[in-house]
Amino acid sequence: MKSLQTASPPRTPRHTWGRLIVLLVPVTVLGVVLKLIRIDAFFPVAGVLETAAKVSSDVAFGGAWVLLWILGCLVTRGRLRSVVFYLAHAATALVGLYSVLNHYYVLSTGNPLSGTTLIGAARQGEELEAVIDSQVDSGVIVLLSGVIVGVTLLPPILGPLLNRLLRRYRQALVKPHLRTRAKIVGAAGLVGLLIASGWSAPTASAAFSLAPPVQLAITPVRAADAYPRGLASETVTPTPETTRLVGQEGNLRNVVFITLESQRAASTLQDVKQPVTPVIDELAKNSIRPERGYSVLPHTSKALTAIHCGIAPPLDSLNTEAVPGSLPAKCLPTLLAEQGYATSFFQSATERFERRRGTARNLGFEDFKSLDQMETRGFHRANYFGYEDEVMLEPQREWLEDHGDEPFMLSMLTVTGHHEYALTGYPRIDFTDNQLLNNYLNGIHYQDQFVGKVIDMFKELGLYEDTVFVLVGDHGEGFGEHRVYQHDNTIYEEGIRIPYLIHDPSRPGELVDGPADQLAVLPTVVDLLGFELQSDAAYQPSLASGESQGPVVSTCWARGKCTAVMEGDLKLIHHFDDRRDEVFDLSADPHETNDLVEQVDDAWLDEMRDTALRWYVDTENSYAAYRNR
Numbered sequence: 001m002k003s004l005q006t007a008s009p010p011r012t013p014r015h016t017w018g019r020l021i022v023l024l025v026p027v028t029v030l031g032v033v034l035k036l037i038r039i040d041a042f043f044p045v046a047g048v049l050e051t052a053a054k055v056s057s058d059v060a061f062g063g064a065w066v067l068l069w070i071l072g073c074l075v076t077r078g079r080l081r082s083v084v085f086y087l088a089h090a091a092t093a094l095v096g097l098y099s100v101l102n103h104y105y106v107l108s109t110g111n112p113l114s115g116t117t118l119i120g121a122a123r124q125g126e127e128l129e130a131v132i133d134s135q136v137d138s139g140v141i142v143l144l145s146g147v148i149v150g151v152t153l154l155p156p157i158l159g160p161l162l163n164r165l166l167r168r169y170r171q172a173l174v175k176p177h178l179r180t181r182a183k184i185v186g187a188a189g190l191v192g193l194l195i196a197s198g199w200s201a202p203t204a205s206a207a208f209s210l211a212p213p214v215q216l217a218i219t220p221v222r223a224a225d226a227y228p229r230g231l232a233s234e235t236v237t238p239t240p241e242t243t244r245l246v247g248q249e250g251n252l253r254n255v256v257f258i259t260l261e262s263q264r265a266a267s268t269l270q271d272v273k274q275p276v277t278p279v280i281d282e283l284a285k286n287s288i289r290p291e292r293g294y295s296v297l298p299h300t301s302k303a304l305t306a307i308h309c310g311i312a313p314p315l316d317s318l319n320t321e322a323v324p325g326s327l328p329a330k331c332l333p334t335l336l337a338e339q340g341y342a343t344s345f346f347q348s349a350t351e352r353f354e355r356r357r358g359t360a361r362n363l364g365f366e367d368f369k370s371l372d373q374m375e376t377r378g379f380h381r382a383n384y385f386g387y388e389d390e391v392m393l394e395p396q397r398e399w400l401e402d403h404g405d406e407p408f409m410l411s412m413l414t415v416t417g418h419h420e421y422a423l424t425g426y427p428r429i430d431f432t433d434n435q436l437l438n439n440y441l442n443g444i445h446y447q448d449q450f451v452g453k454v455i456d457m458f459k460e461l462g463l464y465e466d467t468v469f470v471l472v473g474d475h476g477e478g479f480g481e482h483r484v485y486q487h488d489n490t491i492y493e494e495g496i497r498i499p500y501l502i503h504d505p506s507r508p509g510e511l512v513d514g515p516a517d518q519l520a521v522l523p524t525v526v527d528l529l530g531f532e533l534q535s536d537a538a539y540q541p542s543l544a545s546g547e548s549q550g551p552v553v554s555t556c557w558a559r560g561k562c563t564a565v566m567e568g569d570l571k572l573i574h575h576f577d578d579r580r581d582e583v584f585d586l587s588a589d590p591h592e593t594n595d596l597v598e599q600v601d602d603a604w605l606d607e608m609r610d611t612a613l614r615w616y617v618d619t620e621n622s623y624a625a626y627r628n629r
Contacts, residue, residue, distance in 0.1 A: 018163030028062025226560025293500025
């Protein structure tokens with residue numbers, strides 16, 4: 001009978017220290033190098049001190065990351081050390097992969113890749129695959145592959161070699177008093193480096209300056225504390241059932257909404273060689289339009305809610321406007337349906353993107369038609385989730401022929417202006433020398449021509465004179481004018497200033513002084529159609545009423561990142577804890593190049609900040625009260 005073998009104690013991984021250093025140092029160096037590339041891209045004339053300030057967080061975080069895992073292995077033994085050792089591999093792989101993805105996301109948008117953005121992208125399902133296919137290039141693949149190779153293959157290959165070089169220091173640490181001293185010094189260094197990694201210069205954007213993992217960790221904390229609850233007004237549970245239209249006794253006129261995807265106001269463009277939106281520019285002369293029109297929140301589904309419902313949208317990134325029964329208001333399609341109107345919503349994008357069918361249903365539309373139900377042969381792809389907008393014209397004509405003998409509300413959302421600006425099959429117009437911007441402007445020009453074709457279709461069908469037309473952008477689009485790209489968190493004029501006009505063939509044009517946002521669309525349309533809006537809720541005044549719209553608030557998609565208040569010609573941008581606020585006089589400085597924050601009265605600044613923060617808190621409380629009723 002064989003004798004029982006005594007179990008040997010668990011062994012720690014071989015060549016621990018050499019493998020750890022080979023694992024940790026390259027990823028930390030990668031983070032610093034990527035930051036230097038971003039500094040060169042966004043701040044090409046940055047001096048030594050400015051560059052050092054912007055990269056200091058990455059250097060400190062890299063040092064802290066190396067110390068953390070070395071200390072973890074230094075204070076553990078046996079099986080526990082093995083756990084820490086392999087946990088360091090997994091965590092370093094995640095940090096490396098996130099650093100690469102964040103790098104390319106910042107280069108594309110000017111904003112860091114947040115946790116909510118990652119969660120939102122994961123929720124997109126099939127649409128996420130299309131985005132990845134269109135956006136991921138060889139550089140991304142090479143860097144991601146390099147991270148995987150660096151974490152899995154290099155440590156076991158190079159670690160033993162480095163371990164032999166470190167033998168002298170490793171043997172010194174066997175001495176108890178030196179090991180204890182190393183632990184104390186390492187722990188103090190770790191704390192100091194972690195504190196240093198959270199620092200950014202007060203005049204610089206923390207979102208840019210902080211190391212990506214630090215920014216990822218800090219963002220939820222800052223967002224949670226961004227809005228003082230003490231500013232809230234008394235919460236009243238919304239009662240949408242009290243809202244109705246009354247007073248129309250004559251001929252019921254039609255209404256058409258054309259929401260223009262990613263279309264910034266033409267006045268925000270600089271140095272274009274020829275007019276980009278001639279159709280809209282001409283139509284505006286005979287339309288009611290505010291001096292400056294604004295998006296409430298520069299994200300499409302949020303803007304659709306504001307435009308069609310006259311209320312602030314849900315201020316989340318979870319697309320809850322698509323959840324049944326989530327909107328605390330009767331939207332215009334429902335109100336008009338109660339008056340006998342037929343209602344339909346068309347879009348040239350797939351319905352799965354942001355669950356648009358659910359949103360349209362919540363807005364109150366009886367019919368919904370997306371790209372999935374349209375014939376696409378002969379048309380061109382415009383981006384990763386839609387086709388050129390003329391794909392909607394024939395289905396719309398068929399719907400109008402079926403419903404033209406009854407009052408109707410027809411709403412449509414274009415898609416051609418959306419990133420990635422891939423419209424093909426049309427002669428390229430030379431609007432500007434910037435290729436990316438020129439691609440976008442060609443898409444905007446196409447949308448402008450589409451508007452003209454819709455108007456022509458209504459004239460051909462004999463419906464033009466009896467129809468009110470609403471043309472409004474969902475949001476704008478940035479191209480680095482203020483180091484921000486695309487739209488979700490672009491709070492400058494290029495991101496929130498939109499085309500905004502209501503064309504009534506029976507009325508002369510009128511320019512309304514001052515700013516107005518999308519919340520004024522519903523009351524203005526109700527006014528022009530001859531109805532009176534009765535409700536327990538408060539709505540913005542109609543643009544045709546002559547009443548002031550008051551301070552207008554816009555907010556970023558990310559909670560606690562940025563918000564803006566427009567009062568008269570002045571605009572305050574509040575950046576929360578990211579950097580100091582900015583103030584611009586839009587009449588003298590329409591492109592926001594001269595910050596006046598040091599010249600403006602502090603009392604006004606406090607009042608405007610409180611206006612924006614209270615608006616946000618009140619909106620959140622209103623939705624919570626309604627959904628929890």
